Amino acid sequence: GVEFRGGKGNLYEGGLKIPFLVRWPGVVAANTVRDLVFYQPDMMATIADITNTKAPEDTDGISIAPTLLGADGSQKLHEMMYWEYGNQTAVRYGKWKAIQPGKPKGSKQDQPWELYDLSRDVSESTSVAESHSDVLVKMKAFADASHDPVKAGTYYDKSRERHERDRKAKWGTLRNDQSPLKNAQRIPEQDIVPxxxxxxxxxxxxxxxxxxxxxxxxxxxxxxxxxxxxxxxxxxxxxxxxxxxxxxxxxxxxxxxxxxxxxxxxxxxxxxxxxxxxxxxxxxxxxxxxxxxxxxxxxxxxxxxxxxxxxxxxxxxxxxxxxxxxxxxxxxxxxx
Incomplete structure (x- = not known):
């Protein structure tokens, strides 16, 4: 009955907090519920752990295999978790959630950081940034240390054959369709350079x-x-x-x-x-x-x-x- 704030495309709980479903007959017991908080980078470490391989050293994930396999007592936890999406940033630190929501529409200035105690305010309705500034300072320092500038990747499919194949499977064409749109506005053609x-x-x-x-x-x-x-x-x-x-x-x-x-x-x-x-x-x-x-x-x-x-x-x-x-x-x- 509690409503999360936000949704897809932002870093409030409505955009981050989602259930994780596992079906593994004979290994993971049916109807088992765990309250472990983890995030997407943990998936690589988890898959590597389950398949008896090793994840690259420069990845941030922690395997959640102990929780999946019922060995909760040996589950390692993140001290803090970090998200970045567009010009938004968020950090989770136990019960604390800090978020920098980015720039409001029409502004070039970032909005101030907000801090929420999710154990009392899961809807993120009241920021306690001023009354718990010491906690926020620590979380902001973690965010600064975690940020890594985006670097261009290496494209192994230089001819983009696989990319265009996947596009066709999704859209039915080799290019995003730019066919005529109904009710499209137009520029008046009188008194303009043709x-x-x-x-x-x-x-x-x-x-x-x-x-x-x-x-x-x-x-x-x-x-x-x-x-x-x-x-x-x-x-x-x-x-x-x-x-x-x-x-x-x-x-x-x-x-x-x-x-x-x-x-x-x-x-x-x-x-x-x-x-x-x-x-x-x-x-x-x-x-x-x-x-x-x-x-x-x-x-x-x-x-x-x-x-x-x-x-x-x-x-x-x-x-x-x-x-x-x-x-x-x-x-x-x-x-x-």
Whole structure:
């Protein structure tokens, strides 16, 4: 009857505390219940223990085989456990749970650490960080020591054959489907530079693994989305696109259309537009600067009339506070 706080995608108990079910006829007795608290890194050590092999020395897990096999008295325990997801961090220390919830929407500042006594407050409703600051200091020090910067892995499937095979099994296609979406919003096509007359000549990144290419940002097809790179290595802000208008034109603004599926990853917030007659040289100050809203309709930003051949789009932040950049379409408004 007690409700956990949070859910999938965050580090409150609703996102971390889940039951672990085991079926092992003849070894693990049916209807046995244990209250051992463990976490995912323990699985490698447990499987290695059960199969009489040895887990790598540089892994953090502790085998829970003693608990599974009924030898609870010999079960080793973690002094503390550490989680990190996105810009969130959590630490478990016996009855104590510390969590740094990350950045609130629209903010670049992390929220303060919270501390909960799960023996009294499993719903994590009242932080006791101020009254137990000594405990929190110790847990924060453990979090700092446990953090390891993300490193790019080694891809043994360089041709991505297995990756694409698995994608087809999941989605039915070799690429994430970008077929037309029902009720997709569009940029008004009157008084804009025709999409087919524009050309993308430079971009900071694109996510080729799932066909989120930079050229889709100016193709006039809202169902096809450009997304900054996040496979293999995540590229952070600023995200940039340089567009050739085909010829020098008199313009006075831009349209931005966010991705038209149900997601918001990469949707522009703070954005700058620069204009020039030279694709390799843009002024230090932007032609226009704006804050886009979290909405699916095409958003318009205007400036004074100006002649330009090239446009640099520089996205500085995302509406949800993440590191991504994405666009269904970007259009250039012709001055009347």
């Amino acid at each position: 999409f087919e007359e524009m050309k993308l000549i430079r971009w900071s990144s694109e996510n080729r693994a799932n066909d989120r290419l930079a050229k889709y940002a100016i193709d006039g097809k809202p169902s096809k989305v450009w997304h900054s790179q996040f496979s293999q290595e995540k590229k952070k802000h600023p995200h940039e696109l340089v567009i050739d208008l085909g010829q020098t034109r008199m313009i006075n603004g831009f349209y931005y259309l966010a991705r038209q599926d149900k997601g918001w990853n990469g949707a522009f917030e703070e954005t700058e537009f620069y204009v020039s007659d030279n694709a390799d040289h843009f002024p230090e100050e932007p032609y226009v600067r704006c804050l886009f809203k979290k909405e699916k309709q095409a958003q318009r930003v205007e400036g004074d009339k100006i002649r330009a051949r090239y446009v640099l789009v520089r996205n500085i932040s995302e509406v949800s506070g993440n590191d991504f950049g994405s666009a269904a379409d970007i259009a250039v408004i012709l001055a009347n």
